[in-house]
Amino acid sequence: MIEEEQSLKKLRQGVREVCERFPNEYWRELDAKREYPEEFVRAMTEAGYLAALIPEEYGGMGLNLLASCAILEEANRSGANANPAHAQMYVMGTLLRHGSREQKREYLPKIASGELRLQAFGVTEPQAGTDTTRISTLAERRGDKYVVNGRKIYISRVQYSDLMILLARTTPLEEVEKRSHGLSAFILDLRGLLGKNLRVKRRRVMMNNFTNELEFKNVEVPAKNLIGEEGEGFRYIMDGMNAERILIAAECIGDGRFFIERATERANEREVFGRRIGQNQGIQFPIAQTYARVEAANLMVQKAAGLFDRGEKCGPEANMAKLLAADASWEAANVAMQTFGGYGVDAEYDIERKFRETRLYQLAPIPTNLILSYIAEHVLGLPRSF
Numbered sequence: 001m002i003e004e005e006q007s008l009k010k011l012r013q014g015v016r017e018v019c020e021r022f023p024n025e026y027w028r029e030l031d032a033k034r035e036y037p038e039e040f041v042r043a044m045t046e047a048g049y050l051a052a053l054i055p056e057e058y059g060g061m062g063l064n065l066l067a068s069c070a071i072l073e074e075a076n077r078s079g080a081n082a083n084p085a086h087a088q089m090y091v092m093g094t095l096l097r098h099g100s101r102e103q104k105r106e107y108l109p110k111i112a113s114g115e116l117r118l119q120a121f122g123v124t125e126p127q128a129g130t131d132t133t134r135i136s137t138l139a140e141r142r143g144d145k146y147v148v149n150g151r152k153i154y155i156s157r158v159q160y161s162d163l164m165i166l167l168a169r170t171t172p173l174e175e176v177e178k179r180s181h182g183l184s185a186f187i188l189d190l191r192g193l194l195g196k197n198l199r200v201k202r203r204r205v206m207m208n209n210f211t212n213e214l215e216f217k218n219v220e221v222p223a224k225n226l227i228g229e230e231g232e233g234f235r236y237i238m239d240g241m242n243a244e245r246i247l248i249a250a251e252c253i254g255d256g257r258f259f260i261e262r263a264t265e266r267a268n269e270r271e272v273f274g275r276r277i278g279q280n281q282g283i284q285f286p287i288a289q290t291y292a293r294v295e296a297a298n299l300m301v302q303k304a305a306g307l308f309d310r311g312e313k314c315g316p317e318a319n320m321a322k323l324l325a326a327d328a329s330w331e332a333a334n335v336a337m338q339t340f341g342g343y344g345v346d347a348e349y350d351i352e353r354k355f356r357e358t359r360l361y362q363l364a365p366i367p368t369n370l371i372l373s374y375i376a377e378h379v380l381g382l383p384r385s386f
C-alpha cells in the first residue's frame with residue numbers, strides 16, 4: 001500500500017515536471033489561435049504517460065486506471081487541458097480488450113512509442129448523439145474489405161491522429177432484432193484519407209477543441225481491421241465507457257483543484273476596502289464549500305477506479321464519479337470566476353479559458369441527464385424513461 005502511494009506520488013511529480021514546461025501562457029496562446037498543443041502531446045507521449053494503460057509487453061507503462069487518473073488530474077490541475085491528448089488513454093482499450101493478437105502486435109507498440117497516434121474515436125452522428133444505436137454510417141463487406149459511407153459529427157482530433165476507432169453499422173437498423181446489434185468497430189487508418197474519401201470540416205466550438213464533421217465516401221477498410229466479431233461493436237464500445245468516464249472525472253478533479261488553488265491565491269492577495277477579499281465570508285465560504293465538494297467527488301473517482309482495477313463491477317460508481325466530478329469542477333469554475341471579479345473574464349487570468357473547458361463535461365462524452373437516468377434505472381430500479 002505504502003509502495004503504491006509512493007509510486008503514485010512519484011508519478012504525479014513526473015507529470016507536474018512535464019506540465020511546468022507548458023505554462024498557462026502556452027495554453028492561452030493556443031486557445032486564442034485555436035491551435036493543437038503539438039509540443040505538449042509530444043512531451044506527454046515521450047514521457048510515456050499517454051501509453052499509461054498499454055501493457056508493458058506492448059511497450060506501454062502498464063499502469064492501472066488509478067494511476068492513469070492521476071496523470072490526467074495533474075495535467076488539468078496545472079492549467080493545461082488534457083483533452084487533446086486524453087483519448088489515446090481510453091480509446092485503445094477497445095483494441096486491447098477485443099482486438100486480435102495480430103492487431104495488438106501491429107498497433108499497440110507503435111502507439112506506445114508515439115510512432116502512431118490513436119486519438120480519434122468516431123461514434124456520434126447528426127441523428128445519433130446520446131442514442132448511439134441510431135447511427136447509420138454503413139460499412140458494407142465487399143470481399144476482403146469493408147466500404148464505409150455516411151456522416152459523423154463532433155469527431156475530435158481527426159487531423160492529429162493516425163488511427164481512429166470507428167463505430168459503423170454492418171447491418172442496417174431496420175434489419176436487426178435488437179437495436180444494439182449490427183454495429184461493428186474498426187481500426188481506421190486515417191493516413192492518406194483526409195480530404196480524399198474522408199472529408200473533414202472543423203467545427204468551431206466554445207473551447208479550443210479540434211472537433212469535426214466527417215463525410216465518408218466509399219472509404220475502404222481492410223476486413224482484418226474489424227475489431228472482434230462483426231455486429232458486436234456496440235458492446236465493445238460500451239465496455240470502454242466506464243474507463244472513459246472515470247478518466248474524464250479525474251480531469252474534472254484536476255480542473256476543480258486548479259480553480260480552488262487560483263481562487264484561494266487571489267482571495268489572499270487582492271485587497272478591496274483596505275482588506276483582503278478572502279477575509280469576507282462571502283468570498284471564503286463558497287471556496288471552502290467547493291473544496292469540500294471536489295474532495296468528496298474525488299473519493300468517488302478513487303472508488304470507481306479501484307473497482308475497475310480489481311475487475312469488479314463499477315458502472316454505478318463510474319457514472320456517479322463523472323456526475324459528481326463534473327458538477328464539482330463546474331461549481332469551482334463559477335466560484336473562481338466570482339472571486340476574480342472582472343478579472344475572471346479577462347483572458348490573461350486563465351479562469352475564463354478553464355471555465356469554458358470544464359463546462360464541456362456537463363455535455364460530453366455523456367450528458368448529465370443520461371447519467372441521472374442510468375442511476376435512476378439501473379441503480380434504483382425506477383422505470384426506464386425513454
Ligand SMILES: Cc1cc2nc3c(=O)[nH]c(=O)nc-3n(C[C@H](O)[C@H](O)[C@H](O)COP(=O)(O)OP(=O)(O)OC[C@H]3O[C@@H](n4cnc5c(N)ncnc54)[C@H](O)[C@@H]3O)c2cc1C
Pocket residue numbers: 120121122123124128129130131153154155156157205209211360363364365366367368369370373385386
Ligand atoms: C467538443 C465536443 C467533442 C466531441 N468529441 C467527440 C468524439 O471525439 N467522438 C464522438 O463520437 N463524439 C464526440 N462528441 C459528441 C458527444 O459525445 C455528444 O455531443 C454527446 O454524446 C451528446 O449527444 P448530442 O450532442 O447529440 O445530444 P442529444 O442526443 O441531441 O441530446 C441533447 C440533450 O437532450 C438530453 N436528452 C436526450 N435524451 C434524453 C432523455 N431520454 N432524457 C433526458 N434527457 C435527454 C441530453 O442529455 C442532452 O442534454 C463531442 C462533442 C463535443 C461537444
